Amino acid sequence: MERLFAGESILPIIFVTGVLGGGAAWLSGRAIARAWRPPWQVAVATLLLGAAARFIHFALFQGELLSVASYGCDALIFLIVGLLAWRTTRASQMVRQYPWLYARSGPLSWREIVQENERGRC
Numbered sequence: 001m002e003r004l005f006a007g008e009s010i011l012p013i014i015f016v017t018g019v020l021g022g023g024a025a026w027l028s029g030r031a032i033a034r035a036w037r038p039p040w041q042v043a044v045a046t047l048l049l050g051a052a053a054r055f056i057h058f059a060l061f062q063g064e065l066l067s068v069a070s071y072g073c074d075a076l077i078f079l080i081v082g083l084l085a086w087r088t089t090r091a092s093q094m095v096r097q098y099p100w101l102y103a104r105s106g107p108l109s110w111r112e113i114v115q116e117n118e119r120g121r122c
Helices: 010-034 040-061 068-097
Strands: 102-104 110-112
Touching: 010 040, 010 068, 040 068, 068 102, 068 110
Parallel strands: none
Antiparallel strands: 102 110
8 A cells, every 4th residue: 555655644545535536536427427428538537636636645745746556546546436426327317317218227227118018029
């Protein structure tokens, strides 16, 4: 863990990467999904969030600014959180906007509703 985050202590890592960055990644993923944008835009947003988190680590907690490993770890965490938010929001959108077509089949997915008159079709 020390090599990954360039000798920073655990509290700044949890605060900046977990709370601030994770929250921002969740809100970014949700906003991108609400605008009906594709998931690759979440990846672009999380790369920028990774750079912002690296700067906060540097400016407030004397972390290393140009640490590729730390940036990659931050960006990967943000990507996972952002895509999770995108998918949960998209599942809610599909079920809420098209209730005659789709039903919720889990927190991240939806399924197509089979109509009574379509069951007999081949």
